Amino acid sequence: MTEPIIEMKNIEKHFGAVIALGGVSFDVCPGEVHCLLGDNGAGKSTFIKTMSGVHRPTSGTILFEGREMNFESPRDAMAAGIATVYQDLAMIPLMSVTRNFWMGNEPIRKIGPFRFFDFELANRVTMEEMAKMGINLREPSQAVGTLSGGERQTVAIARAVYFGAKVLILDEPTSALGVRQTSNVLATIDKVRKQGIAVVFITHNVRHALAVGDRFTVLNRGRTLGTARRGEITPEELQDMMAGGQELAQLESSLGGTV
Amino acid sequence: MTDERLKQVSTLRRIMIRPELGAISGAILVFVFFLMIAGDSGMFAPQGIQNWTVVSAQFAIIAVGACLLMIAGEFDLSVGSMIGFAGIVIAILSVQWGWPVWAAILVTFALTISLGAVNGFLVIKTGLPSFIVTLAFLYILRGLTIWLSILTTQKTVIGGVKKAAEGDWLAPIFGGKVFTGFFQWMADQGWIETFTRGTRAGQPVVEGVPMLIIWALGLIIFGQVLLTKTRFGNWIFAAGGDAQAARYVGVPVNRVKILMFMFTAFCATVFATAQVMEFGSAAADRGLLKEFEAIISVVIGGALLTGGYGSVVGAALGALIFGVVQQGLFFSGAESSLFRVFLGTILILAVILNTYIRRIITGER
Ligand SMILES: Nc1ncnc2c1ncn2[C@@H]1O[C@H](COP(=O)(O)OP(=O)(O)OP(=O)(O)O)[C@@H](O)[C@H]1O
Ligand SMILES: [Mg+2]
Numbered sequence: 001m002t003e004p005i006i007e008m009k010n011i012e013k014h015f016g017a018v019i020a021l022g023g024v025s026f027d028v029c030p031g032e033v034h035c036l037l038g039d040n041g042a043g044k045s046t047f048i049k050t051m052s053g054v055h056r057p058t059s060g061t062i063l064f065e066g067r068e069m070n071f072e073s074p075r076d077a078m079a080a081g082i083a084t085v086y087q088d089l090a091m092i093p094l095m096s097v098t099r100n101f102w103m104g105n106e107p108i109r110k111i112g113p114f115r116f117f118d119f120e121l122a123n124r125v126t127m128e129e130m131a132k133m134g135i136n137l138r139e140p141s142q143a144v145g146t147l148s149g150g151e152r153q154t155v156a157i158a159r160a161v162y163f164g165a166k167v168l169i170l171d172e173p174t175s176a177l178g179v180r181q182t183s184n185v186l187a188t189i190d191k192v193r194k195q196g197i198a199v200v201f202i203t204h205n206v207r208h209a210l211a212v213g214d215r216f217t218v219l220n221r222g223r224t225l226g227t228a229r230r231g232e233i234t235p236e237e238l239q240d241m242m243a244g245g246q247e248l249a250q251l252e253s254s255l256g257g258t259v
Numbered sequence: 260m261t262d263e264r265l266k267q268v269s270t271l272r273r274i275m276i277r278p279e280l281g282a283i284s285g286a287i288l289v290f291v292f293f294l295m296i297a298g299d300s301g302m303f304a305p306q307g308i309q310n311w312t313v314v315s316a317q318f319a320i321i322a323v324g325a326c327l328l329m330i331a332g333e334f335d336l337s338v339g340s341m342i343g344f345a346g347i348v349i350a351i352l353s354v355q356w357g358w359p360v361w362a363a364i365l366v367t368f369a370l371t372i373s374l375g376a377v378n379g380f381l382v383i384k385t386g387l388p389s390f391i392v393t394l395a396f397l398y399i400l401r402g403l404t405i406w407l408s409i410l411t412t413q414k415t416v417i418g419g420v421k422k423a424a425e426g427d428w429l430a431p432i433f434g435g436k437v438f439t440g441f442f443q444w445m446a447d448q449g450w451i452e453t454f455t456r457g458t459r460a461g462q463p464v465v466e467g468v469p470m471l472i473i474w475a476l477g478l479i480i481f482g483q484v485l486l487t488k489t490r491f492g493n494w495i496f497a498a499g500g501d502a503q504a505a506r507y508v509g510v511p512v513n514r515v516k517i518l519m520f521m522f523t524a525f526c527a528t529v530f531a532t533a534q535v536m537e538f539g540s541a542a543a544d545r546g547l548l549k550e551f552e553a554i555i556s557v558v559i560g561g562a563l564l565t566g567g568y569g570s571v572v573g574a575a576l577g578a579l580i581f582g583v584v585q586q587g588l589f590f591s592g593a594e595s596s597l598f599r600v601f602l603g604t605i606l607i608l609a610v611i612l613n614t615y616i617r618r619i620i621t622g623e624r
Contacts, residue, residue: 054507075509086507092500094567094621103497104508106490116488146622 003066004029005198006051006082006167011060013046020046022222023060028167028215033189033199035209037242038219044202047219048169051200052084053077083160084169091152093145097137100144101126101159129158133188150181154188161192168192169200174208186211206238218242276620278561278569281613282576285559285605289583297591305451305465307590315582316475317530318556319575323475323482324526325553326574328519330486332499332566333382333389335375335523337396338553342546344404345371345531350417350541351407353424360420361429368528374400375524379517389520397550401543408543421539433474433529434536436467471533475575478526482571495519499566555602556581559609561617568617580605 004027013021020043028034038044049055051062053071062069064080071077074084091100102122109118123140130137133154144152153173160168170189174182189212193199203209209216216233218225218241225241293302301307321338328335345367352363378396382389408415424430446453446463454460486492497505498515505512527546535541556577562569584605588598617623 074507078509084507086504092497092504092567093623094500094563095496099493099496103493103505104510106493108490115490117490117493119488143621146620 002029005065007063008051009061011050012058013050013055014058020222024224026217028198028200030198031193031196032214033193033201033212035213035216036200036202036219037209037216039242042219043222044219045171048171048200048202052082052169081164081166083165085153085156085160085173086171091144091156094143096141096143097155098122098126098140101155105163129162133158148181150177150184153185157188157192161197165197167198171202174203182208206235210235276616279573279576280616281609282560282573284612285580285609286576289580293583293587297587300590302587302590309465311582311586313469313471314586315579316472318552318578318581319475320478320530321526321549321553322556322574322578323478323571324523326557326562326569326571327482327486327495328523329557329562330499330566330569331495331516331519332502333516334393335378335520336393336550337400338523338527339546339549340397340400341371341524341527342531342549343543344400345528346535346541346545347404347408347417347543349532349535350420351411354417354419355411360424360427364429364532371524371528372521375521376517379520383513383516405543415543416540418540420535424536430536433470433532435470437470437473439467442467474529474533479571479575486571496567552581555606559606561613
């Protein structure tokens with residue numbers, strides 16, 4: 001595989017007395033989907049927030065395209081080409097798809113001394129980009145609140161890709177979705193990878209991870225339990241690693257192997 | 260993906276389903292009502308029209324500020340106190356201290372806009388709800404206003420502004436009238452009535468369009484264009500819709516909110532200045548309850564109290580409803596207390612309709 005576009009070495013993050021991350025190393029290459037798995041509270045969200053400039057790591061280094069980076073804010077990370085679709089606040093439901101899509105990057109059309117939001121261009125591009133991801137909008141002025149959860153995630157992903165993301169971080173994009181919508185989002189992830197973008201995909205769900213992932217890293221209580229390539233690991237092994245093996249094995253037998 | 264489930268949206272529905280529908284219906288209802296009960300009372304004669312348009316314009320000026328601020332996710336309960344404060348400061352500076360009126364007005368604007376910024380900073384820095392912070396300012400500013408007024412003049416009303424404003428270049432921008440020639444011409448044609456006696460005999464009963472109305476129209480157009488046609492407007496929606504999501508994509512949410520507090524203070528000061536110039540005096544108790552009247556206009560206009568959704572044109576219609584009802588009950592000779600009953604009823608009806616419409620538009624559940 002090619003050189004990693006982003007490389008995180010020994011990242012630690014403390015919140016007061018809480019050690020959320022205790023030395024995590026991780027990298028992702030262009031055109032690769034690297035899945036980050038782990039149980040609730042394992043530190044997945046905290047980890048990707050250090051990658052996207054929301055948190056500054058307590059220690060450790062971040063190499064982006066081979067150079068050491070110190071992101072001061074999400075804006076810096078975005079400018080470098082790291083886009084994040086967050087678990088809970090991907091979109092503003094009260095606003096239209098176009099307004100959401102361009103939020104923070106509104107195209108400007110000058111009329112004399114005045115600078116207006118170029119809705120004509122914005123609407124057209126939004127429709128086109130959404131169509132590329134397989135979603136045909138009724139109209140671009142439709143509020144995001146009228147879209148389904150999966151469609152919202154897709155708007156967020158399409159937006160990130162359109163604005164030139166080199167690294168796309170997805171924090172549990174499938175956690176609230178049904179079967180059909182999940183497969184749509186997974187298909188979108190696959191499309192994004194094929195465009196040569198590096199994808200970091202966080203999920204609880206081993207099957208979702210295995211469906212699109214090239215590599216898998218499991219976090220547990222702020223530490224990595226290791227990284228495996230596709231084909232090197234079975235779903236069962238991954239599942240065990242995520243939940244700390246032992247206890248789950250017991251639980252599983254009592255549930256008749258359905259987890 | 261779900262094309263087959265999309266119903267064809269009819270044009271009628273498209274026209275109907277808009278955030279301002281509640282306010283439009285309310286306005287129509289109110290006009291029909293008063294045409295019926297007060298149609299021959301002079302309410303719709305030139306003087307009557309001027310009467311309720313001026314009152315509506317006053318409401319509209321503060322409603323535009325309150326509307327943008329509410330869409331940005333914040334309230335300002337200190338608007339009424341700010342009006343009283345601005346008026347007294349102009350009067351003290353011009354009448355008591357003998358400053359030229361234009362200087363008094365400009366300094367007052369600078370002062371109140373800074374106070375708006377302080378409101379905004381406190382809300383942003385403390386993370387407290389703006390409801391609490393600006394409620395504190397409601398008391399602080401009102402108290403300061405009365406104290407300042409008594410301290411300098413031993414009174415709570417300061418007169419003599421009209422005299423001080425004679426020949427001033429800035430005062431007419433707030434207190435003057437425009438198109439006076441046109442109105443005189445209409446009077447000469449016999450289209451509008453003229454005074455038949457006294458010093459103003461031969462002059463039209465309505466001399467021109469008060470600057471207050473020009474300010475209201477200007478602010479409405481400015482607010483509407485800013486909100487719906489510019490990048491900054493998108494940021495206003497985003498800041499109120501979900502501040503955190505907006506920050507993540509680089510929207511300067513704090514700046515947007517603070518600027519909106521400043522704009523609200525600006526609108527309150529326009530109101531105050533126009534009022535002082537019209538009456539020729541300032542009083543420490545002016546502007547009482549104006550913050551609520553502004554918020555009610557905005558809510559009738561379809562804005563969501565929690566931010567992220569609303570319309571300036573809707574708020575302006577809300578202000579129109581407010582003005583017409585208040586003056587209409589006066590013309591129809593109804594008990595003025597009924598004004599409140601009627602207003603409360605319209606408020607409830609408009610908000611119910613707005614909520615229903617908003618659910619259709621935004622898919623809220
Ligand atoms: N801002 C913060 N201040 C203090 N502690 C925090 C903060 N953010 C996260 N933590 C703690 O860090 C740990 C890791 O949290 P994190 O949100 O990264 O978990 P996660 O793996 O994303 O979990 P989930 O799967 O539930 O989303 C938790 O114990 C959490 O309480
Ligand atoms: Mg998380």
